[in-house]
Amino acid sequence: MKDHLDLTTYRHLAEQLKPFTESEAALNAFIINHFGELSYYGIIDLAQKAQVSKATIGRYLNKLGYTGFTAFKSALKNELSNHNMVAPIEASRAKTTLADSDTPTEALRYIGKVKQLIEQFACELNIEELDKLAQLMADKKRTVYVVGPASSRALALHFSTLLKYSRSKVVLLPLDKGELPKSLLGVDAQDVLIAFSYYRFNPLVLDITKFFNSKQAHVTVVTNTHSNPYSVYSDVQYVLPSDVDSIFHSRTIGFLFVELLLFLVQRASGNDDNFEELEQLFKFFGTFSSLEFK
Structure with a gap:
């Protein structure tokens, strides 16, 4: 053994x-x-x-x-345990001063690493699978729930905000245990959960994926490591490259993934979107200042 x-x-x-x-x-x-x-x-x-x-x-x-x-x-x-990602505090402690390395050189090196991530993402992405997810999300009979803890919250917020231009039934789930149950009322098998979780695993998000799985709803997990607890309860998992040889793992591909998925959802929705209604609401409430408001 x-x-x-x-x-x-x-x-x-x-x-x-x-x-x-x-x-x-x-x-x-x-x-x-x-x-x-x-x-x-x-x-x-x-x-x-x-x-x-x-x-x-x-x-x-x-x-x-x-x-x-x-x-x-x-x-x-x-x-x-031999292959766990290094925590930022450990990476910071282990980071040695780069000898004879100027800022422009290091900046270009970092950008080069990000370019490599984009190339890897393009090579590994299953477009047909992603298009199926976009078609699922374009179906307005479904409610799309989105969750993301800690630094993944930015991905979840960006995604859920822009998705509302294509459809109305979008819920960004809170991670407050007092508020969360009220946001989950009425979840059923036709609904969709998109869970973003990079690096560290959040027990509440794990419970959320488990809950949606128990309702036989579709669960997609977007993360940056194959070794994670969410996959047990997910239908589809996207593991995005993130290592740029830095203290922090890059979320660049996460945002690229989000905007690509939004593009495909918009394409699948055709002209059936919320742009006109949202624009009218923005004007009514004076949401954004512009030259016409003085």
């Missing part, structure tokens, strides 16, 4: 068990495709997601050399 189980080691162990039964093949494929998330799964979650029985999971893990699901998860967590 391996105390630290990475994907390469798992593939090697699994290869020795072939030929698989049909259920084992389905379980193996799911484990490979979602390896970074598995440490957050319970055995019931894994059984439901992989569409196999708990008994199948138990027998399969025994064949791999693990006494049960708990031992398997322990090996995954041991490996995961």
Whole structure:
């Protein structure tokens, strides 16, 4: 039994068990495709997601050399702890002064890193999948709920604000436990949750994704790491590149993702939007100052 189980080691162990039964093949494929998330799964979650029985999971893990699901998860967590993202305070402490490096050089280096993120994003993005999400959100019978904790709040706010130009039923969820339940009244299976969560995982956002999953609503998670607890309850997950060799991970691709999705939603909506009505409301309330108001 391996105390630290990475994907390469798992593939090697699994290869020795072939030929698989049909259920084992389905379980193996799911484990490979979602390896970074598995440490957050319970055995019931894994059984439901992989569409196999708990008994199948138990027998399969025994064949791999693990006494049960708990031992398997322990090996995954041991490996995961070696690959956790560095917290900003740790990165700050570890940062050494750059020798003989001027500001223009470092600024251009940083911009170059961001360009690489954009290229990686363009290469890895599944456009067809994103278009399906846009079509789902363009359906005005649905309510779109948006949530984002801490620094991800900016992504959630930007997205929910501009989405209202395309549709009216958009709810930016509060993270105040006293206010949140009132915002969730009436959630049903046709609704959509978009959860933004970078780097650190928020237990309340995890509960929100779990709640929407229990209502059989569509859940999309936008994050920057494959290893996260939200994926257990999500239908679709977008893992966006963010590492720019800096103390803080970049949200640049997060905003690019948001604006691309807004573009696709607007395209799917055609001319059925809220621009005229919003403009009239802005004028009525004098929301924005301009040359016509003196």
